[in-house]
Amino acid sequence: MDELTRLHREFLKDSVRLGFDFSTTGQNRGLPPPPAQKPYPAAARTVALPGPEAFGGLVDAPLIALLKSRRSVRRFSDEAFSLAELAFLLWATQGVTSRPGPAVTLRTVPSAGARHAFETYLYCRRVEGVEEGIWRYLPLEHRLLFEFSEPGLALRIATACLGQRFVTQGAATFCWSVLPARMEWRYGPAAHRVLPLDAGHVCQNLYLAAEAIGAGACAIGAYDQRALDKLLRLDGEEEFMLYLAPVGKKQA
Numbered sequence: 581m582d583e584l585t586r587l588h589r590e591f592l593k594d595s596v597r598l599g600f601d602f603s604t605t606g607q608n609r610g611l612p613p614p615p616a617q618k619p620y621p622a623a624a625r626t627v628a629l630p631g632p633e634a635f636g637g638l639v640d641a642p643l644i645a646l647l648k649s650r651r652s653v654r655r656f657s658d659e660a661f662s663l664a665e666l667a668f669l670l671w672a673t674q675g676v677t678s679r680p681g682p683a684v685t686l687r688t689v690p691s692a693g694a695r696h697a698f699e700t701y702l703y704c705r706r707v708e709g710v711e712e713g714i715w716r717y718l719p720l721e722h723r724l725l726f727e728f729s730e731p732g733l734a735l736r737i738a739t740a741c742l743g744q745r746f747v748t749q750g751a752a753t754f755c756w757s758v759l760p761a762r763m764e765w766r767y768g769p770a771a772h773r774v775l776p777l778d779a780g781h782v783c784q785n786l787y788l789a790a791e792a793i794g795a796g797a798c799a800i801g802a803y804d805q806r807a808l809d810k811l812l813r814l815d816g817e818e819e820f821m822l823y824l825a826p827v828g829k830k831q832a
């Protein structure tokens with residue numbers, strides 16, 4: 581077996597815990613945890629999202645049927661999402677359902693140590709009342725934060741996803757970044773094994789929630805790291821792109 585394969589297999593195991601002194605983590609040294617959400621300027625433009633009380637009318641499907649019919653969808657109709665539909669997808673993937681302490685959130689998805697180390701950027705293409713561009717979900721406030729817009733976004737994102745054009749042909753593209761320090765604060769170098777496990781839960785919830793509203797999603801793991809980080813204005817070290825998924829109504 582080549583050395584790289586051996587190393588990567590080793591990474592998948594939880595052996596890292598055996599060789600790491602957990603008394604050195606930020607948490608065990610008494611340092612405050614990194615914020616549960618990236619800060620943003622007080623004057624930033626935000627949009628309030630409908631909450632769970634608005635979701636009842638959107639979904640009328642039993643879980644077994646959703647699980648049976650879930651597929652990766654790469655062809656989308658031109659139909660826009662309503663704000664409530666987008667809010668539902670965001671809530672299903674990162675929504676805060678409980679705040680047991682000032683720095684701790686429990687959400688619709690599980691997370692190792694409840695660290696929730698992701699931010700959700702959205703390329704909004706066709707969402708009623710939402711300007712085309714890059715937005716960020718604020719789980720603590722359940723609002724959308726406008727990040728930026730510039731010409732040619734759809735093509736640039738698709739190109740950064742190695743030419744997969746369908747990535748920007750849905751109503752929106754979910755782009756999940758990771759801030760490893762949030763997880764490292766608790767787990768040190770054991771953080772990096774659980775982060776991709778966490779990401780899987782988030783994307784699976786998107787698949788199921790999308791299916792529940794007659795939409796579809798497709799997980800995207802193939803992309804140009806540097807190009808996508810640059811495009812989304814991430815520093816590439818403290819925060820970088822991890823996973824994406826276009827989502828949109830299915831074609832009839």
Ligand SMILES: Cc1cc2nc3c(=O)[nH]c(=O)nc-3n(C[C@H](O)[C@H](O)[C@H](O)COP(=O)(O)O)c2cc1C
Nearest residue numbers: 650651652653654741744783798799800801802803
């Ligand atoms: C981690 C991961 C990465 C993936 N990356 C891509 C991708 O870059 N492009 C793509 O078209 N599909 C991608 N997929 C979707 C898979 O191809 C798809 O899940 C698989 O073919 C099984 O089909 P199903 O999801 O419809 O059951 C990815 C799926 C996962 C879980």
